[in-house]
Amino acid sequence: MNRDNVRDEVIRRSGTDPRKCMKCGKCSATCPSYDEMEGHPHEFVYMVENGDIEPLLASESIYRCLTCMACVERCPRGVEPAKIVESVRLEAIRKKGANRLTPEAVAAVADEELPQQAVVTAFRKYAK
Amino acid sequence: MQRIGVFVCWCGSNIAATVDVEAVSQALKDEPGVVFSTNYQYMCSQAGQDLIKQAVAEHGLTGIVICSCSPRMHETTFRRAAAAAGLNPYMVEIANIREQCSWVHKDIALGTQKAIVLGRAAVAKLHLNAPLTPGETPVTKRALVIGGGIAGIQTALDIADAGFKVDIVEKKPTIGGKMSQLDKTFPTLDCAACILTPKMVEAAQNENITIYSYSEVESVGGFVGNFDVTIRKKARYVNESICTGCGLCTEKCPVKNVPNEFNLGMDSRRAVYIPFAQAVPKVATIDPDYCNMLKNGKCGVCARVCTAGAIDYKQTDELIEQKYGAIVVATGYEPIKLDKFDEFAYNSSPDVITSLEFERLTNAAGPTSGKLLRPSDGKHPHRIVFVQCVGSRCAAAAGKGKEYCSKICCMYTAKQAMLVRDKYPDTEVYVFYIDVRTPGKNFDEFYRRAAEEYGVKYVKGMVGKISPQGEVLKVQASDLIAGRQLHIDADLVVLAAAIEPDRSARPLATMLTASMDTNDFFTEAHPKLRPVESPTAGVFLSGACQGPKDIPETVAQAGAAAAKVIGLLAKDKLTSNPCVASVDELMCNGCSSCERVCPYGAISYVNKEFRMPDRTVALRRVASVNPAVCQGCGACTVACMSGAMDLRGFEAKQIIAEVDAICK
Structure with a gap:
């Protein structure tokens, strides 16, 4: 897939419209994982809008998002940044072919190293 | 001897915070002629004005001094209050203890002292005030x-x-x-x-x-x-009342290469022209800078083709x-000249245009009949960069642009960018901005629509340099949110030039x-x-x-x-300011100095008969002031070498009395 297709797919899957963002920074202001992320929520939205998905896929930032949804709750434009982060995360997980996780399998894989939010995300995905 | 009342205003805390108003009213009580002195929170309020009226009645005041804000603010208010109390409104003097005292000082002791001195000067002047009556002038409707x-x-x-x-x-x-x-x-x-x-x-x-x-x-x-x-x-060299606006002359005129100012020079018109189809009045005008007939008497085509006979080369x-x-x-207004902004290559590339030129390029009556085409090669641009704040919000010290925000650019840029995306969806549109300012009814919604629905790419940051290279314009800009420098190959650049009067x-x-x-x-x-x-x-x-x-x-x-x-x-008559110049004819030496300095043309000279001390009659030339035209600026009183000219309400002796009171 080319750059624009990846972007369109990420945006489609997130169910959001990053163009609604007016760059106020409220998502980053509200994010509890801000210091843990190199691509901060507002930058995340902007990069997806511009199609710069590659660096995000390679970044640890996608696993640092707690999916706490505070940014979704407080965004004045209804952009829902956490959903965009999740969509990119799914892009990364699916690329690795590890896009399936059963509840039974959790115990086997859960250890100190596994990012907790990956588990949370996996569960929410199955709930859809 | 005048019976003077002094009224010191607190102006809430505007005066009272820096001036001890009680001390001022106490000190002024001891001035000669002052029979009543008080202070109040808001002298201009109804209660404050009632206080004045009551004091005039109770103490038989003949004049009042108000220590308050600038007379520009409330002189009329207090003159009305005086008139309501039965005084001549010109028996009111105002000591400005706000703008000229409390607002410019921080030290209460010094501020109070200065307020007392200003009040004293006003009292001294009031002693020499005389009642004045405003005149009336008719109104041309x-x-x-x-x-x-x-x-x-x-x-x-x-x-x-x-x-x-x-x-x-x-x-x-x-x-x-x-x-x-x-x-x-x-x-x-x-x-x-x-x-x-x-x-x-x-x-x-x-x-x-x-x-x-x-x-x-x-x-x-x-x-x-x-x-x-x-x-x-x-002279438009066309008889306006005969010309039918048929436009035949504008088609037949042989001079075809005149830059068309209505299209900002992007196409040409003839030497005889009608600016645009819906012009009012719809009559032709001959441009004397280009018309061969007017320049060297050789042509006359327009006069020959005009069926109405409206062309008149002799018109003056x-x-x-x-x-x-x-x-x-x-x-x-007009857009500023962009000569000082070389970085945008406005003068070196025809494809860098101003927003007003862009309006003409998209206007159906414009040089391209509304088709958005590049001025250089007439091709459709596929990537357009809009630059906002070109020459607006520049520090005066930089000496390049204007300090103010031109206010209209954010919205017209959003409009232009939106319309491009609407009409030509294959065109990529960038807008570089410092801030997007959209106060106004339905304005922010409009701008958001450009970004969200029409996909205009708003980038926070300025364009630093535009270099024309072959067919493209190399745009170097900053994206402050992504924290990087952008390099865009644009086909057309539109500059939102600042506007000036x-x-x-x-x-x-x-x-x-x-x-x-x-x-x-x-x-x-x-x-x-x-x-x-x-x-x-x-x-x-x-x-x-x-x-x-x-x-x-x-x-x-x-x-x-x-x-x-x-x-x-709607008024039949206007009352005129009675504080006008008046001349002491016996002292006037007829030198005309006052007539020369008067900016309103209110002074003329008359020959008048005077009885001399030896009982002869002499004809002398003296100044005469038209009180309806005089604005009371006082220039003549300064220019008058013999001291004959004086300004009613601001006579030389009154000013001297004020100065004496201040220096006492």
Whole structure:
């Protein structure tokens, strides 16, 4: 897939419209994982809008998002940044072919190293 | 001996926080002639004014001193209060202990001391005051509107609607102004011509409105209610009353290469021209700089083809003299020159254009019939970069642009970017901005629509450099949110150039003795409370001559200015300021110094018979002041070498008494 297709797919899957963002920074202001992320929520939205998905896929930032949804709750434009982060995360997980996780399998894989939010995300995905 | 009352105002904490008002009223109690002295929280309030009236009655006061704000603020208020109490309103003196004392000092002891001195000076002056009676002058029930853009047209229509005669003076061959050059207007996207031209026609057909097109104001004399204006009707070499506007001459004229100013030089017109199809008045004008007949007497084609016989090569400028009660300035704006912004390559690449040029490129009546084509090669641009704040918001020290925000650019850029994406979805559109400023009804929604629905790419950051390279413009810019430098190959760059007052504004302000700010925008009498009046009585402001304004705001202000004019013209008589110059004829030596310095032409000289001490009669030449024209500026009193000229209410002996009181 080319750059624009990846972007369109990420945006489609997130169910959001990053163009609604007016760059106020409220998502980053509200994010509890801000210091843990190199691509901060507002930058995340902007990069997806511009199609710069590659660096995000390679970044640890996608696993640092707690999916706490505070940014979704407080965004004045209804952009829902956490959903965009999740969509990119799914892009990364699916690329690795590890896009399936059963509840039974959790115990086997859960250890100190596994990012907790990956588990949370996996569960929410199955709930859809 | 006067019986003087002193009233010290606290102005809430404005004065009382820096001046011990009680100490001031106590100290002034001991001044000669002062029989009553008090202080109060708000002297200008109804309760404060009642306090004055009561004191006048109880203590038999013959004059009052108010220690308060500037007389510019409340002199009228206190004069009215004095009149209501039965005093002559000119027996009121104001000591400005706010602007000239409490607001500029921090030390209470020093501030109090200064307030006492200012009060003492006012008391000393009041001792020499004499009751004055204002005169009355008639009002000429006709208004002059200078400038025939949307501001001038709207003001004229509103005044005419109230039943008064209005003349519009427009320097161009047609009314319509900048709005007639625009394509669509934000935020509703009505086409500018569709909403403007009916108003132009309405103005032309209204029997109360006379349009002097291709005319300029030559001189202004007189004063509020009685302005004497000379209008120069420039020779257009076409008889306006005969020309039918058929346009045959504009097709047959052999001089084809005249830059067409209506399309900002992007195409050409003939030496005889009608600016645009809906021009009002729709008559041809011959450009004397290009017409062969006028330049060297060889041609005459237009006269031969004109079936109406309207061409008149012998026509000369005509001077029209007219009296007016009120004058409205509506001279508008123009985009700044971009010579100082080499980095944008405006002068070196035809594909770097201004926003106004862009309007012409998208206008169906423009040089490309509304097709968005690059000026260089006529190709459709696929990547367009809009740059905002070009020459706006620059520090004065940088010496390049204007310090102010031009206010209209954010919205028209959003409009232009949106319309490009709407009409040509294959075009990539960038807007580089420092801030996007969209206060106004439905404005922010409009801008968001450009970004969200039309996919205009708004990038926070400025364009640093544009280099034309072959067919493309290499744009180097910053994306401050991504924290990186962008390099874009653009086909077309549109610069949102700052706007400045029209060049005709400065000389006009001098003629009108109306004040301007450092940017040559006309100053309003009060920035909040009198926004459409000039400090010069009888002169009103409409539209962008007062500051950058979009169309809705201009129309609103135009209506407000009209309301003020109607209020003035509805009066049969105006009371005139009695504080005018008066001459002591026995001391006047007839030197004419005062006549020469008077900016209002209020002084003339008369030959008068005088009885001399030896019982002979001598004929002497002496100054004579027209009190209706005199504005009381005092220039003549300074110029008078024999001390014959004095200003009522501000006589030399009164000023000396004030100085003595201060130096005591």
